[in-house]
Amino acid sequence: MHDEMKREDVFEQMWARQAAALGAPAATLPAASGVRPIGRAGQRVFLAVRLLEVALGAAVLCVVLMALPAHLDAPRQLLVVAIVAVLVAWITAQCAVLFHRALRVDWSAPVVELQRAIERLRLAEYRAFKWALLGGVVLWLPLPVVLLDALTGGRLLERLDLGWLAANVFLGAALLGGLHRWSRRHVERAGRSGRAERLLDALSSRHVRRAAERIAELEQFAAEPPAATSRQE
């Protein structure tokens, strides 16, 4: 028992001996005045990008809704416009939720609480990105057509063969499936650029898994220990 206590003290003594050096200004301050403010800029950029996404999504949604009355007489076209409207509304809503959550991050909250909030924010971001990718497969052709119809007052959607439209959606879906398989194979490769990494992680769902694991880890940390195993010093 005495030996154990002595060993335990070793770590505390090591810390006590090193603490002064580790807390010395000379160790850290020489470059402090010239460093790049990564975090500050990062947070503002994150909020600005989310706000831009919400504004853009809302604008596109308004234009799509403008096109809706023109297709009321043709159920097939109406279906296409309605699907486009629902997907744009869904993605815009996710971006709005993300922006709202990012605004509410409180750095003075207890560590477990804030880390949980940040991981949930990350999870929401990854899911929004994933849905935007998945939605892109469905929207990549109908959306420009619907927007063009709404903005020019033309009837381009009428002239498009719905079979051809569906074939393009299937092509997009097949492409996404292929990309998913490819991303699973290459996701662990090092030395990728930031954008490639983001795309690969989103397609392979790796960062969704990571964030979910991290939230589970936080829950486990915050969970009260069973009374029988709880030990007081």
Place this chain on the structure above:
Amino acid sequence: MQRHGGLLRRIAWAWSRDDADRDDVLQEIAVQLWRVRERIDPRLREASFVARVALNVAISFQRRERRHRVGRAAADVDHVADASPCAGERDDERARLRAAIDSLRDLDRALALLHLEGHDHAAIGEVLGISAANVATKWWRIKTRLREQLVAKSMEERRCTTR
């Protein structure tokens, strides 16, 4: 910042790999402390409030920056100024301390660091957002793990010197 400078630098040290990282963490901590200065909880001790913000920033910074560390040059390492005659021994000890701290997960590391800084279980609970009983249990487990690690390391070193 001046009153808690030592604590802030030690937190920055524990969550960074090199001087540049440490400067960034410290700068980010200063920015966030300035932003939340109005929201200071009167029930909390000043040191606990500062530790909360600093740990939140340091943990988030490390997670955000982790991917950029892949492929970083080996020469770009942790450096602490030490001009004492026993600088070599201290460097070894610091390396062991670094290894022990790096082996802990973020929240365990935060708990251990607060304990080593002399915070009691109730104060640590306030900072982390868990109960004092939970802190006691977790500290006991962390201590056990660190102790095993240090013993294994010293046995390994002894084996090397006897060869």
